[in-house]
Amino acid sequence: MACIKSAHRAALTALAPDAPYLAAGTMTGAVDLSFSASANIEIFRLDFQSDSTDLPILASAPSPDRFNRLSWSRPGAVEGDSFALGLLAGGLSDGSVAVWNPLSMISSEGKAEDAMVARLEKHTGPVCGLEFSELTPNRLASGAEQGELCIWDLKNPVEPIVYPPLKSVGSHAQAEISCLSWNPKFQHIVASTSSNGMTVVWDLRNQKPLTSFSDSNRRKCSVLQWNPDMSTQLIVASDDDNSPSLRVWDVRKTISPVREFVGHSKGVIAMSWCPYDSSFLLTCSKDNRTICWDTVSGEIISELPASANWNFDLHWYRKIPGVIAASSFDGKIGIYNLEFSGLYATGDAVGAPVRPRAPAPKWLKCPTGASFGFGGKLVSFHPVAPTQGAQTSTSEVHVHNLVIEQSLVSRSTEFEAAIQNGDKSSLRALCEKKSQESLSDEERETWGFLRVMFEDGDFARTKLLAHLGFEPPQAPPASSTDELSQTLADTLNIDHAAVTDNADAQFLIDNGDDFFNNPRPSEASLAEESVSTNGQQIEQEVSGDSVPSDPSIDKSIQHALVVGDYKGAVNQCLASNRMADALVIAHAGGSALWESTRNHYLKNSISPYLKL
Known part of the structure; x- marks a missing residue:
């Protein structure tokens, strides 16, 4: 998978929801080539039309401290055109939350340090949990040490409002909050997970936990995300190398996880659920693997190329489906496009494990459509609202009668009735x-x-x-004589009666004088002579049968064959002295015609060996 854009920064990132911008804040504990201890917040432009692979920087401002988490709100968090790009908040290592106006940073012309609009100081430890609400963008949730969760109202960032901190107690008490997430469908529900393995789902209307659960096999949780489609399911992962799997929980029944994704060999650091298709989930781990999961089948469908050091931050880009941003300990922010990374391939390379072919993402599917059919039919389809509890949406197909040409419809109906x-x-x-x-x-x-x-x-x-203009052959009457026999006899000038009479007369008349005075060769001597002159006889027969081709005769024979008159075709061949053609045609005309033609040929043959 090729990196299409990059910037050399060891920083956490946040993507603008509705604009082509990326914010980067210097990560806590990161060391650059100059060993600088400074902290900065920067904004880059995502210009995919440019051939350059470097991300152009638009604004940079100093930060009070380094970042543990970065979040960018949707527009509308603050009223007025001066906050058209929303708010940018960073959870810092000193326990404070810094808030900037990204639009002021971009348009400040070198005075981006004046773009900080608020600094929220309530926590006593590093702020590792931080996220703006998608449904109410002016609300910001932050979490830090001792399981303390704060909800901020930034409708007026100069005078922010903080609600009473939320903190679980007893056996459900949380340690340091490592990650938190707002429910995508209910604005008063937020979940947090902590370093002691406890996950709490908070009800902000009642200011108390709705439910809580922990995994007995885990000592630590690092990240969690709500399912974008199923409001009661969330996925929790741990950076503990002894428990690197991802587990899906249903908050209605937290006795055990619903399912588990196994693929990483070391602890998971970050994850991001695709906003366009909930069947795609990105995770990165300390095993130097960044995996794209199919959450329906639980299979791995794609993977980012491994680098020298693993990634620690992941985000999907909302404006272009399939584009993601990943930050690594190599000091690099990379922009990748999964659509050109073998997301739908069956394998990565020769010898690599064959991966299942991923289904088409939702952003490639056509939600509605129509097509014309035969007979004035119009077929259309459109999605319908899924039933309660269904994870996948369905579509309805309708067939409409669209009559434009009545004559065409009548002809079509008539034809369908005829072939029915x-x-x-x-x-x-x-x-x-x-x-x-x-x-x-x-x-x-x-x-x-x-x-x-x-x-x-x-x-x-x-x-x-x-x-076609041919006259079919007429069947001969029952009393008719064999025309073929008569034709053969006439053609060969054979007189059966004369032959019989002459043969009998030869034996009744004493012609001894003629027999003895004019001796004739016997049949045996004729056979011997036939063997000695076999080649000459064959040449004579062949030359005798070779007659010039007459086009009229060829046409007559062809006509007889077309109409199925094999007997007439044989007669034509015999009349034109084409004995070989007559035998071939007679073979196709039936056994009776074949025997008759063969017998006449043998009678007329002068070869003595055929008389044996």
Whole structure:
């Protein structure tokens, strides 16, 4: 995964909710190359149109102390155009909370130190829990040592109002508050977790804990986040290396966690839930891994590249889905785009474990749409409100009748009725009607051809031949003689009666003088002579059969084959002395035609070996 923008700072970050700005505050305990002990608050511009990879700095101001947490409110925390970018608050190591006007910092022209509008001093230890409310942006929650939680009203930042501090007691008492989070759907609910492993859900209307729970296997909790979609679920993680998993709790039943995400090998330092799609959760750990989770399946779907030192702060950028900001102990703030980082890939490299393909994020899904269908139909879909307790939203699909051309609808209805039962008679009637209504000869010919194709059985072939201009062969009457035998006899000039009579006459007449005085070779000698002159006979037969091709005869034979008149095709071949063609065609015409043609060929053959 490539880093698209960066700035060399060892700082905590906060992204402006509705503007392309990033705030960075020097982190507590960070050491830069100059070993400086100063602390600063800076604002960078997120300019993704620029080819430069460096984040341009817009404003910088000194801070009273270094930062443990940084939070940027939504616009509306303070009335007036001078606070159009909201408020920027930092939890400092000296126990105070510093508040700046980011718009004044950007437009101060070198006098950003005057942009601090308030410094809230109530805590006695480092302020590690700090967050503005999403629903009421003028409210700021802060938490520090001894489990003390303060709620500030910054509608007038010059004179801030602090509500009575909240503090749990007894067995549910918290130690140092390490993280806190406002409920995304109920403005009077806030949760805090502490270094002793105790998590408390506060009801601000009643100024007391709503519920509290702890994990017996954990001694310390480092970060927590509410589920953006399920208002009763939150996820808690620990920076304890012995318990690096992420556990989801339902505040309605805190006996045991609902589920657990296992992937890190060391303690988790920071996490951030995607504001666009709650199925994506980012976490970073001391094992030098920054993981993007699929909270539905609990699988790892993407991971930031490892650096020399691990990341300690993560945020999603609200203006562009899939863009995140990560701060590392390398002294670098990096901007990454998960959409170009293999978020939907099945594996990172050759030999790497195959990861499940992530579902499409919600920001890539089309919420509504429509498409035209056949027959004047319009299909549309739109989301519907999910039922109570459902985690996923659903959509409804509607089919509308949108009639623009009545003639098209009537033709479509007529066609659907014809093909509904698959009856060929209704299809023939439809084609006949269309043929009569056709305006051009070409269209009329097309519908006529289609009508023939829907005829039943063997009648379809006869109709097709007639439609194409061929005359189908007529079946011979039962009393008719074998035309083929007669044609062969006439073609070969064979007189069966004469042959029989001559043969009998030869044996009735004593022609010894002629037999003995004019001896003739015997059949055996003819066979021997045939073997010796086999090559010459073959050449004679081949040359005798080779006759010039007559186009008219070829056309007649082709016509007979097209209409299925194999007997007529054989007759044409015999008449033109094409014995080989006659045998091939007779083989396709049936056994009777084949035997008749073969017998006549053998009778006419002069090869003595065929008479064996």
